[in-house]
Amino acid sequence: MGTSNFARGNTSKVFAVLMNTEETFKECSECGHKHYDYEYSLDTLNECENGCEGATFSEEETEYRSAESYEIDEFKEYLRETAEEEIKNRKNIFFKEESGSDNDRNYCATDLFSFNTSKMFGDIEVEVSIIGQIVSAYYEGASLDFEVQIYNGSESVSLDRYSNVESVLDDLFAPRYDHYNSDMNQGMRKIQMNNAIKWAEKTKTELIELIEEVFTKVSQPLNVLGTASNGETFYEKV
Numbered sequence: 001m002g003t004s005n006f007a008r009g010n011t012s013k014v015f016a017v018l019m020n021t022e023e024t025f026k027e028c029s030e031c032g033h034k035h036y037d038y039e040y041s042l043d044t045l046n047e048c049e050n051g052c053e054g055a056t057f058s059e060e061e062t063e064y065r066s067a068e069s070y071e072i073d074e075f076k077e078y079l080r081e082t083a084e085e086e087i088k089n090r091k092n093i094f095f096k097e098e099s100g101s102d103n104d105r106n107y108c109a110t111d112l113f114s115f116n117t118s119k120m121f122g123d124i125e126v127e128v129s130i131i132g133q134i135v136s137a138y139y140e141g142a143s144l145d146f147e148v149q150i151y152n153g154s155e156s157v158s159l160d161r162y163s164n165v166e167s168v169l170d171d172l173f174a175p176r177y178d179h180y181n182s183d184m185n186q187g188m189r190k191i192q193m194n195n196a197i198k199w200a201e202k203t204k205t206e207l208i209e210l211i212e213e214v215f216t217k218v219s220q221p222l223n224v225l226g227t228a229s230n231g232e233t234f235y236e237k238v
Helices: 069-086 165-172 188-217
Strands: 014-017 023-025 034-036 061-065 094-097 109-121 123-136 144-152 156-158 222-228 232-235
Touching: 014 188, 069 094, 069 109, 069 123, 069 156, 069 188, 109 188, 123 165, 123 188, 144 165, 144 188, 165 188
Parallel strands: none
Antiparallel strands: 014 144, 014 222, 023 034, 023 061, 094 109, 109 123, 123 144, 144 156, 222 232
């Protein structure tokens, strides 16, 4: 059975990053160390990095190479910097560095940053966040994804098929019950909740568009063409 390389996330397309690259190298005859063309000038290479005496080198060969750990760390920092730069002139959205992980065995998602905004409705503050993530792929590379969260009065709740904007804000405004954090009566909380739902839905859409603009700048966007019966998925460059 085949498996999709990239996890099915919340983005409108796959934002692929850190894919394997084809590299040219020469190999030391003494120790087998590979000297890649991104580190050395292969045309004039005459000395092994490990100091092997009498070393000769193979003809130029090519292989696909996965990203090194330092390259992954550098990309994460680059993504954070790009995201922070994207909102530097937006007064109502602030940037925060994130570091959580879901520890999924196949498609592990690591939080890297978030865009956050809020607005008062009466005496209740509505907070909406979108978290930018890097998700490990099954075979090679990784993809970028996001998670939208809204604060419900006690914790930030991720929006998914079980929790939507209305259900989370219903917990926050509690229009059918006494509210120990608000001086508004139940009727006013119901009115303000309806206003908050409209704002949060609009804000969610705007944050998704914003974060996908960031992802587009640092990745190779891919469209999903389809998935075969064995689970293998086919992609094309946008």
